[in-house]
Amino acid sequence: MTSSKTADYFAIFALPRKLWIEMSALEQKFLQLSWKLHPDNFVNAPEQERELSLKRSSELNDAYRTLRDPVARVEYLLGIEGARKEGEHKQQALPELLEEVFELNESLDELRDTRASGGDLAALKLRLESAERNFQEKLGEVDTELQSAAREWDAALDGETAMRNKIKARLNELLNRRSYIRNLVTNVQKELF
C-alpha cells in the first residue's frame, strides 16, 4: 500500500458535499470508475501500478458502500467536516427516554428470568413486542428529522459558517440519538427471536 492518505469520498464521485444523492447516477459513476480502476486491468502491469489500482479501487468501493447508505453518508460527512471524531460516538442515554428504557430493561430482565425458570413467556413477549414497535416508531421519527436536517444542510452548502456549524451539530445529535434507539431495538429483537 503506497499511501494511507484517503481521497474524499464525495470527490471520488465528483460530487459536492451534499447529503442528497441521486442513486442511479451514483451507480452509473461507480460502474464507470470500476472499469478503469479494477485490479483485473493491471495484472500484467508493473508492481507500482498494481498497488495503485488496489488502493484506488478499494477507495472507490469504500466510497460507494458509504455514500449508498444514507446514515453512513451523514456519519462520513460529519467526519470529514470535523464535526464527528472517531470514537466519539459513544451512546449517551437520552433523558427523555429514561423512563421507557428503564421499563424496557425491566421487561428484558423478567423475560430472561422467566425463560430460565421455564415459565410462561406469552404475556412478556407481547409487552416487549409493543415496546419494540414503540422504539421502531421513534426510529422512524429520528429518520424523518435526519432527512429534514439533511435538506437544510444541502440548502446551506454555500451559506455562513455559523449556520453550517449549527446544522452539523444538529445532525450529530440526531445520529447519536438514532444509534442509541437502534441499539435498543436490536437488544429487544435479540431477546425475542
Next chain:
Amino acid sequence: MGRIVGIDLGTTNSLVAYTDSQTGQPKCISGPYGDTLCPSVVSLDPDGSIIVGEAARRRLLTQPERTIYSVKRLMGRGPADVQGELKLFPFRIDPTSKNVIRVMLGDKIFTPPEISAFILRELKNWAEAFFGETVDRAVITVPAYFDDAQRQATKDAGKIAGLEVLRLVNEPTAAALAYGLHEKQRGKVAVYDLGGGTFDISVLKLISTSDGDIYQVLSTNGDTHLGGDDIDNLLQAFVHELIVQHDEFDFPPHGELVQELRKALIDVKHQLSNTETATLRFKLPSGSVIIHEFTRGALEKLIRPIMDRTMGPVKQALADAQLKPTDIDEVVLVGGTTRTPLIRRTVQEFFDRKPHTELNPDEVVALGAAVQANILDRGVKNMLLLDVTPLSLGIETYGGAVAKIIPRNSTIPASAQELYTTGVDNQTGIDVHVLQGERELAKDCRSLARFTLRVPPAPAGLPRIEVKFLIDANGILQVAAKDLRTGEGHSIEVQPSYGINDSEIERMLEESIEYAEQDFAERQLIEARTESESILAATAKALANPQVAALSAEEGAKIATGVAALKDATAGSDYKLIRKRTDELNHATEHLAELLMNSAVSTALEGRKLAEV
C-alpha cells in the same frame, strides 16, 4: 511467459480449462485417460513417488493408509476445527500438529496445501501435455464462503505447485461467468452451488454497459462444510447400523472395508438420481452379504436435512441483496450434488423458476475460471467481475467484543482504517487481533491474525498509529501500519492464526519439485513407446504363424505399412504420433488377431487387440 489456465480445485474432483483463442470459448482439458475430471485424491507410493487422480482413487481401496481424499476440507483449518470430521474421514493427522494440520501418508507428513499442490501440479501437467508449452499462471476457484485462511492456503498450494495464482475466483461467480457467456443472460441471477464438500449461494446482477458486461455480486453466503460428502456420511452411518443389526459385526471406522462400502454407496446414490430404486450388495469379511434396496424416497428422507441446511444461507443471501425469491430472473445449479432430483425440485419450488442445468455441473466452474483467466491474461476489456467478501472483517475490542470494520458483502477490494494509541504511560506495544465472522464475540469468530504494534515509550494517548486493513481482489487480507506522528510506514509482523509462513512455502516448493514425477511429456513418451514395442513384437510373432496365409494380400500390405509407420514414429519423440500409429496398427491387425484365436474363444474375445491375445 507460459500459458495461463483456469483450475477448479474441488473437494471430490478437480479440472483444468483454457479459453480457445480461435472461438473465444472455454474448454476443459482431458487427462491421459481422456477424462476431464481428475479425482482430488493423492497417494504416496511405497517407492516414494506421488500418485494423483484416478490411479490414486483406486488406491483408496488397496492402500488407504497412504492415500488421501477430500483434502479441501482441511485447507486453512486447525486441528481443533476438524475433530468432528475425523470420525468419518480416515485422515491420519500428525498428533503434533499445531496451528496448521499435518496429514500423514504412510510415514511422511504433509500440510493440506502441499497435498493440494500435488493435484494442481497434475493438472498443470495435463495442460502442458495438451499445449506442448509450459503453464506457469492460473486462476484458481474457491468456495465463495471460504475465509481468509482457506483462501491463503489455496494460494499457497498454487505457489507450491509452481503456479503464479493471478486470481482466486469464487466458484459460483465463475459459474455465472461461464453461463453468462453461454446464455447471454441479463438481470438478477442466483447461483446455487452444492459440491462434494462445500455449499455456496451467490446473488449477482448482470449489467450491460457501454463499456461491456459487468457481473456484480450483490451477496454471497454458504457453508464450507456441507456437500455430497455429508450425504455419503449419512448413507454410511445408516448402513453401519444395518450391518450391526444384521450381523452383529462391529464395523471398523477406517481402512479398506470402509472405503469399499463408501464406493458402493456412492454408486447407489448416483443411480438414484436416474432410477427409483437401487440395490446395495456388500460382502462382509464373515462371508455374509448385505443386500439392501434403497428407494429414491428413502434417500430423499436422508438428504432432506442437508437440503434444509442450504436454505438458511439462501434466504440470508437474498435478504442481504434486499431481494425476494421472485425478484430473481435466472437460477443456475452448479456442483455434482445438484444432480439429485430432490435438490432440483426444492430449488425450483423456492424460486418458482426452472433452474439452468445446460452446462455440465461438474465442468462449469472450471470453464468460468478459464474465462476469467482469459480476461486477466489478454486484458479482455468487455467484461468485468465485481465480487464481494463473504464475511465481515472485525477487530477485537474491550471485553472480547468485535467491532466490524468491513461488513460482509462489501465489494472487493475493500479497506478500513483504524487509529490506535496507548492507554497507559510508556506502553510499548498495542495488541491487535483481527477476526472474520458475523458473531459479536471474538471467541465465536474466526481468528485471522494477531500482531503487536511497537511504539516508543511516551505519555498515554500520544502515539498515533494508523492501521489499514485491505481485502484484495482475491478476498485475502493485507495489513499495513503507519505512524501518523512521523508519517512513516510502521513495520508489523502479522502472525496468521492458521497459515504457513513464506519460508515454509519456499521449502515446500523445493520439496514438491523433488516429488514431482518425471517430466510429463517424457513419461508419456516412455509409455507410448512401451505400448508400441509390445504391439510390434506381437505383430512380428503373429506374422510367423501359418494362419497368416488366410489373410488377403490387401490386408497383408496394410499390416506391413502399419508396422513400418509405427517403427518410424517410435524412433521419433512425438508420443501423440506414436499413439496414433499404434492405434492404426491395432486396427489393421484386428482380422489377424481373430484368425489366431482358437475358434472356441474367438466369439468371447471379439474386438480384442492383437497385443492382448
